[in-house]
Amino acid sequence: MEAVIERLKEHLNHSIVGQGALIDDLLVALIAKGHVLLEGPPGIAKTTAAKALANAIQASFQRIQFTPDLLPGDVTGSDIYQQHSGQFQFTAGPIMHDIVLADEINRAPAKVQSALLEAMGERQITVGSATYPLSELFFVIATQNPIEQEGTYPLPEAQLDRFLMKIQVDYPDLETELQVLHLIREQDKHGGGATTAPVVTLDDIAALQKTALNIYMADAVEQYIVHLVMATRHPDKYFEDEGKMAAMIEYGVSPRATLALDRCARAHAVIAGRDYVTPDDVRAVVHNVFRHRIVPSFQAIAQNLSNDQLINMLLAKVPVL
Structure with a gap:
């Protein structure tokens, strides 16, 4: 198990410079089988951290950009009428993935936020009269910006309570800021950040979660x-x-x-x-x-x-x- 954790940390530290505490907190939430809310000002690698964690695991990943015009069906999926058969057929939404990034979750109205309640609490969604199970790993990483409140909808207490952890992400210090500057400059010289293969599997994560329970x-x-x-x-x-x-x-x-x-x-x-x-x-x-x-x-x-x-x-x- 120590080798799996070290591989994850090494991968994440390479992608997210100077955010060791954030990396540890994300791994705690993942191993504890809970969802996490990242709160902090814009531009401090909240979304990057979520993407880096998803890239490190051999799992399906989907990002949902929450906006005021989003509908619950845009998240969960909906029953679509099929003209050739004359019947409704369920079309899965972006929530039907292993790791879901709910970006700027407080930009969506309460109706959309409520669509996540069942998914986060019971790892399933209900569309119409049918219930669909979600992935065993199903892990929501939500982000929100506490500075700009115009056009936002505060998360209700019931929604907040379903997040295992709320992590405060702050600005990096001077040395870390220099490391970020050098890293991004090198990536730009080589045509952007290098894409790497996953370093752990779903079975590795399941084993870590079982170890924590025992x-x-x-x-x-x-x-x-x-x-x-x-x-x-x-x-x-x-x-x-x-x-x-x-x-x-x-x-x-x-x-x-x-x-x-x-x-x-x-x-x-x-x-x-x-x-x-x-x-x-x-x-x-x-x-x-x-x-x-x-x-x-x-x-x-x-x-x-x-x-x-x-x-x-x-x-x-x-x-x-």
């Missing part, structure tokens, strides 16, 4: 996960100043977050090359798992407290048993 997790780590979840719902039980923290969180995370934190911690341990999960694995992924699920109160927003800061406060108070 990895050892002690009772103390399980309890730590549950206590972190409970601290978002009942912060008064974990903070001495009972009223202050309780007033900062309007709604805590869902039970789906408990499962997500468990799966992501296991996947993180696999990537680290261990056969057991530690509290550090939990802390390494908790921000990406909780970030989009905590609903801050008006008081927290007024004090400019981000969800990441609220999570840091929780981590400081919830002990490892």
Whole structure:
């Protein structure tokens, strides 16, 4: 398994310069069998990262550019009337692939976003009266730009909760920016980036996912996960100043977050090359798992407290048993 992870990392690091944390987070989501939302300003390799991951795996890939005029059938597919037979026949949409890039997902209206709910939650789609199963790998990588809000439709809480992780992608530092400049310049000299063959198969990914499910997790780590979840719902039980923290969180995370934190911690341990999960694995992924699920109160927003800061406060108070 270590060899598979190293091949994936080497391939992705060659395509995405200076985004080591993003690469690790994408691999965690892939191994944990969840979907991921990438949020960051334009031009920082969100789409490139999704394409590079798809190219590394021997899997089918499809990009959907979300726009305000998109219809649900444009995503899921629809029943098309066949004149020669006089019957309707299902024509598969772009979602019927292994890896789907939902580019600028918040540019599509709620009706289209809702078309993804069943697919992301149950790995199937329903068109008319028929239900069609999706790929066993089925992995959605969605992107959104938090800067420009004109003409966008914020994702509803039910949609956000179906994303295993929300990853914040920021601008690179000075040295990384120079590496990107040199890499793109070299690619331009040689007629664009070189296309490489996939480095892992679907069976390799399935084996990694199975390994993560079977990895050892002690009772103390399980309890730590549950206590972190409970601290978002009942912060008064974990903070001495009972009223202050309780007033900062309007709604805590869902039970789906408990499962997500468990799966992501296991996947993180696999990537680290261990056969057991530690509290550090939990802390390494908790921000990406909780970030989009905590609903801050008006008081927290007024004090400019981000969800990441609220999570840091929780981590400081919830002990490892």
